[in-house]
Amino acid sequence: MNPAYLLRAENISKSFPGVKALDNVQLHVEKGKVHAVMGENGAGKSTLMKILIGMYAPDAGQIIYKEQPIAFKSVHDALKAGFSMIHQELLPFPELSVAENIFMGNEPTTIIPGWINRKKRNGDAQLLVDQLGLQINVTRRMKTLSIAEMQMVEIAKALSNKAALIIMDEPTSAISDRETAVLFDMIRDLKQQGIAIIYISHKMDEILGIADTISVMRDGKYIATHPVGAINKEGLISLIVGRELNTIFEKRNIIPGAVALSVKDLTGAKFRDISFSVRRGEILGIAGLMGAGRTEIVNAIFGLDRLYKGTIAVKGKPVTIRSPKDAIRYGIGLITEDRKSTGLVLSATVKHNITLAALKSCCNGPFIEMQKERGIAEQQMQRFAIKTPSVNQVVNFLSGGNQQKIVLAKVLLNDPDIIILDEPTRGIDIGAKTEIYRLMNGLAAKGKAIIMISSELPEILGMSDRILVVHNGMIKAELNGAEATQEKIMQYAMM
């Protein structure tokens, strides 16, 4: 065996009731290298990581760390051994200070047992934060930080635990490209210090840019490991999906029709003087950095947030939208940014979620017609290729891609003419992404007006007929889809 491996997971298997989540999986991680793990949602990446950090015990297989077999009984054990994980959804203590967050569970004490040495804690925390090149005062409360900064603090926390291995689960899913660049600089520094990093992401370009080695998993099985130079994007995609994939963006030839929605001088808490229009059959992309105010603009149009001033016109007629109910009545549909927090009722079934926004159409007076509702839900399930054993399945247990399709099925059940999609493909696998792109093209072909917010530039460029670039709450540029490039968009997005 190559002694350079810091960690070897061999023949790991793990079953949950009724399912084999991991089947004989291996992962070999070298010291001071970034090892990317790729695979569709449900491929078993998270389960494997949870085994590595002691959240689950494997049914079979061995984890060998520094040539010693190990078996963590808890996350605490794994932390002590130098394994840290930065979760996709960060779990900070928002009301506590940065320093308290960094040393949570690991506070420096004074001579009196249990008594925290605040001075040492704050000093050490500041030192760690400074080392990472962050300009954060560690006495600030965690909730005052941006998501990117919180992530950096998590890294500082990992360092305070003397981490030898840091697992990062989709660290860039909620941060801007500029913040990603800062993160990558930091990762390169960590490599220099000999720290191994397991990096999970769906973003191909990112992985090809930062990783040294790539392992691919599919359906709970280990597929392959390649050094980064030895494989290209197309090769990786076919390993991940198990099939060749043609270009995922299709070209459309659509002559835009009449103006479906136009807004003028919209001003709200986080944006001002927003004017634009979108025509039937057109896909309007809204690009910009995270936090630029894009979501706030569409939320205000949809009646979720307050509008200070400005006018909205649907099909040429001025309308007043005070609530989502009004917006839906005027034929506007919004697929919200975060399916878990605003898209779905996770505790409810597929059927109940699908019909939630259009329940009236399944009703006779105040009473729901059960047969009719079931029929409608099943029809939507087929139309959107939602993979679930039954419409009575609770949505909490479905994959991200299927959940997103349920949100689409719900919003589109009202048959809106103006469809707003806010980050419609975030955190879903490439197969489901392709399906959503096809759906959007199909809707545009039917004469729907579509507005899409996205932080993924290839998606914006591949899908949009026109692109608005938003920066700091204002529209900085309007680009024609054909002439726009990643460079142009970023130039406006960051100025």
Add this chain to the structure above:
Amino acid sequence: MEIITINPISFKYSKMNLAKIKSSSGYLSKYGIFIAFAAICILLSIASPYFFTAQNILIVLRQVSINGILAIGVTFVIIAGGIDLSLGSVLALTGVVAASFAHPGTYALIVPVMLGILTGVIIGAINGLTITLGKVAPFIVTLGMMTIARGLALVWSDGRPVTNLSPAFNYIGGGDFLHIPVPILLFVLVIIVSAVILNYTRIGRYIYAVGGNENAARASGIRVNGVKLFAYMMCSGLAGLAGIILASRITTGQPNAGIAYELDAIAAVVIGGTSLLGGRGSIAGTVIGVLIIGVINNGLDLLNVTSYYQQIIKGVIIIGAVLLDRKNAQ
């Protein structure tokens, strides 16, 4: 409606993804509480031959009907993601208000009944409006209302029990209809109407949605505040009905009645598997919860267990039921 079909290019049938979906409706988790209830009944039948007689069953049902109506009311609020601590006080207030219009030879029966329920509904509206428009936590609002309503009951009745009630009024709590005590019939009626509302109407579905995820409900075009308001009005309105039944049964409007009744009602809801976090629960579960508490009180009485021990046993059962639910949910 236009039909656009996704080409399921990635409809690579993945057994794994499907199988990973946990069966959320496993028999044990769904029916565990029913099985537990049956087991308790069987045990008590063995321990006391009197337990499983028609006469005793009617006694139990009549005893639980007041707590049952309160528990069903608070089920609406809890599924909608709230809580109501003012139930016991509302019950006392509505009882004294109804009783003061029920003296013999004054008003027709409909007057005290409607005024009692209306009083409850108004209190519920105040709770609901303060929670939705005032954006104050339900715990705080209803805790405040708990003392306010109690105070109002004492003010209204001058701190004295309201007695001398008409026979018609006393029939509600003390009479039989076709050999079945009227409170039981009212309880059954409330069960049926509530189950229909929650399962078969739009407002019922919206209550689950609001409790499950308020933001998603709002984004789906649901008037969240209206739904919450309905739940609180339903809850207090039913507390009003329970207050009338109690006043009628003890033939007195008692301003000090119903202290801590809200806790028994909430306990029944929790035993019945309704999540205090909202979005999940059922009337059937609450009814079983109510029956479990009632049967245990009754059975322990029959077995001559002192009330001190009864309290301990009841507490153990509340925690045990939730533990069982958690184990099954995992």
